[in-house]
Amino acid sequence: MTRARRRVLAATTAVLTALALAACGMATTPELPAGDARPPMPVGVQDPAVLPEAKPAAECTPAARQSFAPANGTAIPDGSSMAKIKANGKLVVGVDQNTYLFGYRDPATGNLTGFDVEIARQIAKAIFKSDDPKYIQFKTITSKQRIDFVKNGDVDMVVRTMTMTCDRWNDVYFSSEYLTAEQLILTKRDPADPGKKPIQKLSELGGKRVCATIGSTSINQIAAEPSKPVAVAALEWTDCLVMLQQGTVDAISTDNTILAGFQAQDPNLVLSDEPIKQEPYGIAINKERKDLVQFVNAVLEQIRADGTWAAIYADPSSPFDEKKKGPSLATIFGAAGPPAPQYGR
Amino acid sequence: MPTETKAGPVIPRPRSSTVDVPRQRGPRGGPIARVRTVLTASGGGTPARLTLILAILAVLTLGSGVAAVSDVVGRDEQITDVADGNGRLGLAALEVYQSLSDADATAAGAFLAGGVERPEVRARYLEDVNRATVQLATAAASITTQDAADAVAVLSAGLPVYTGYVETARTLNQQGLPVGAAYLRLASGMMQNELLPAARDLQKNATTQLGETQDSASLWPFITIVLAVATLLLLAYTQRDLAKRTNRVFNIGLLTATGAVLVLLLWTGAASILAASHISSGRENGSAQIERLAEARIAALQARTQEAVTLIARGGDAATKAEESYVTQMNALSGDQGLLAKAVAANADPALKDVLSGAQTTLNAWIDTHKKLHQADVLGDYNTAVAMALGEKDGEAGKLSRDLDQALAKAIDAAGKHFHEQTTSARNSLTGAGIGAGLLSLIALAAATRGLQRRIAEYR
Secondary structure, eight states, rough: OOOOHHHHHHHHHHHHHHHHEEEEHHHSOOOOOOOOOOOOOOOOOSSOOOSOOOOOOOOOOOOTBBBBOOOOTTTTTTTHHHHHHHHHTTTEEOOOSSTTTTEOOTTTTOOESSSSHHHHHHHHHHSSSOGGGEEEEEEEEOGHHHHHHHHTTTTSEEOOOOOOHHHHHHHHHOOOOEEEEEEEEEEEEEOOOOTTTOOGGGGTTSSSSSEETOOOOOHHHHHHHHTEEEEEEESHHHHHHHHHHHHHHHHEEEHHHHHHHHHHHHHTEESSSSEEEEEEEEEEEEEEEHHHHHHHHHHHHHHHHSSSHHHHHHHHSTTGGGGOOOOOOOHHHOSSSOOOOOOOO | HHHHHSOOOOOOOOSOOOSSSSOOOOOOSHHOOOOOHHHHHHOOOHHHHOOOOOOHHHHHHHHHHHHHHHHHHHHHHHHHHHIIIHHHHHHHHHHHHHHHHHHHHHHHHHHHOOOSHHHHHHHHHHHHHHHHHHHHHHHHHHOHHHHHHHHHHHHHHHHHHHHHHHHHHHHHHHHTHHHHHHHHHHHHHHHHIHHHHHHHHHHHHHHHHHHHHHHTTOOOOOHHHHHHHHHHHHHHHHHHHHHSSSSSSSSSSHHHHHHHHHHHHHHHHHHHHHHHHHHHHHHHIIIIIHHHHHHHHHHHHHHHHHHHHHHHSHHHHHHEEEEHHHHHHHHHSSSSSSSSHHHHHHHOOGGGGHHHHHHHHHHHHHHHHHHHHHHHTTOOOOHHHHHHHHHTTTHHHHHHHHHHHHHHHHHHHHHHHHHHHHHHHHHHHHHHHHHHHHHHHHHHHHHHHHHHHHHHHOOO
C-alpha cells in the first residue's frame, strides 16, 4: 500500500467514524439522571426546626398544679356559668381527634373517643344529667389553637393533653390535674441487639435527629439540649412516627401519652423508662369562669371516687362495655390511680 | 476576469445568412447586464435570447417542482410527527398526569371511607396506577429533551415509592391504626410535591414540542408559491412575446407547460394549505383544547384530593394546610378567569356545549357542598362531613366531583377525536401531491423545452 493510499484510507475512516458518531448522537435519547433514593418527608416538615426563642419553663407560686377547690359541689346555681351552658343546650369542648387513646376517631365507627374525650363527656353528663350525645359538641382544634379558643370563648373548655404551666396560667385557668404524663423518648429497637436498653436521656441523642411538632414545648427543649441533637419539626405527631418508622429521624421526645399511643401501633418501638420531666394535664377554662373551674373540679373529685376515672383509664374507647375491650391506657402505662388534686389558689 | 480582454479589440463575428436576424453585439459589462442586453434586444426572438429564457424557465420549473415535493414530503413528516411522535408523547404525558391525579384522589377517598373500600374504588385506583405506569413507558420511549428525561426519571423512581406508601396507609387503616392517616398524607404529599410537578413538566415539554411541530406544519408553502408564480409569469411573458413577434398565437409546448405549472401550483398549494388548516384546527380545537380541559380536570382532581385529606388529617395543622391547598386549586379552577371557564370559552364543538355548561353548574354546586361539609367538620360533626364528602346522592361532594370529572373526561375525549381526525385529514390531503408535483414539473419542463426549441430551430 502506498503512502498516499494509506492517507486516503485514514482520512476516509476518520470521516466515516465522525459520521457514525454524529448519527449515534442524533439517535440516542437523553440520559436519565440518577434519582434520589431517600424516603420523602411528610408535608410541612422543618428540617432542621425553625425556632423563635427557646424559653426555659418559669417557676411559680402557687405551683402550676394547684387549682381552685370546689365550692358548691356539682350543684348548678342560677346565673352560674354552668346554668348558661345548660341554657345554651350544649357543652362546647375543644379536643384532639388525632392522638391515639386520648382524642381520636375510631376508624371503624368514625366516632370520637379516647381518655380526654370521655372525661369531657363526664362533665357534660354532670351539667345536663344525661349522657345524650346532643348535649356535647366537640370542636377539633390544634395544639396552637388551645389558648386562643379558650380566651375567645369559642369553646367552654379544652380537654386536649394540655400541660399546666405557669405561663399558661397567665392566659387561662386550669382544673385540678386529671392525669400525670411524663416526657419520654421513643426510639426504634436496635436490629443488631433487640434486647438492648433503650435510650433514656436527651443527652444520649447528641447529633441524632429528634422529632417533635412545630410550636410544641418539646421542640424547644430538644433544640435547647446541650448535647445538640438535630431538632426536626413536623406538622403532626403522627408525622414524627412515620419519620421514625421510615428512618428519617432517630427518636421522638414528648409526652408518654402520645408516645405510648405510637408504641401501641408499632411493637418495634421502645420507650425510655426514666421520665425526663412530669407533665400534669389539666382542663383549660376561661379566666372569667372560676365557678366552672370549681364545678369541673367537683366532677373530677366524683369520678376519681366512684371508679369512673379508673374505668375510662382501663378502656377509653368503650369504658363501660366489658365485651368491647380495646387498647387502653392501663394496658400501656400499667395500672394507676388518678393523681391527687392540689388546691390552694 | 483579466482586464485586457475588455480592453482588447472587438473580434468581428461572421454574419449570419438569415436576413431577419439582427446584428450580433459583442458582450459588454457583467453577466447580468449581458442577460438584460439579450432579453431586451430590439430584434428579439434570437436563438440566444430564447435559449436564455428556456434556461431560466428550466430552473424555475424544476425549482417549483423541487420546492413543492420537498414541502409535501417535509410537511408529511411533520404531520407524522404530530400524529405519532410528539403527539403520542404529549398524549401519553397527559395520560400520566391525569392518571396520577386520579389515583391520588381515589386513594384519598378510599382511605376516608375507612375499613375495606368498595371494589370499584379499589379497581379505579389500580387502573390509574396501571395506566400511569404504561403511559410513562410510552412517554419514556419518545422523549428527546433532557428536561423530559429528568421528569421521566422522577416519575419512574417515585411511582413505586408512592404506591408503597398508599398500600401501607391502606393496611394500617384497615387495622384501625391512626398512623395510617399520616402515611396517606405522606403519599399524597409526595404525589402533590414531587410526582405531579414532574408529570406537569413532562406534559408541558411535550406540548411545547408538539406546538412547534404544529406551527411548522401549518406554514403556507411560500417558496413553492413564489417559484410557481414566477414560472407562470415568465411563461406568460414569453408566449405574449412570441405571439407578437411571430404570427402564431399559440405555442402548444409553452401552453402545456403553463397548464402543468398552474396545476402544480393549485394542487400542491391547495393540498398544503388544506393540510395546514387541518393541523391548525387539530391544534386549536384538539390538542390545545385537550390541554385546557385536562388542566381543569387535574385541578378538580387535586381539589378533590385535598378535600379528602382535610378530613383524613382530622383537624390539626395538616388539615389546615390541606384546606388551603383546596382553596388554591378551587380558585384556579373556578370563576370567570378560571381554568374551566377558559376551556368552556375556547370550546368550538356544539355537541359539548351542554356538557361543559353542566360542568360549570356542577363545579359551583360542589364548591357550596364543600363549604357546608367544611363547616360541619369545624363544628365537630365529623361523620356528617365525611358522609357529605363521600356521598353519592344528589348534591353530595362524592357525586358532584365525579360528575364534573366525567364531563371533563367526555370533553377531553371529543377533543382527542377531533385532533386525530384533523391530523389524519391533514395527512390525507397531501396524498399524491408529492409525486404529482414532481411529474408536473417534469412535464412542464419537457413541454417548454419542446415549445421553445422549435422556435430556436427556426432561426438556424
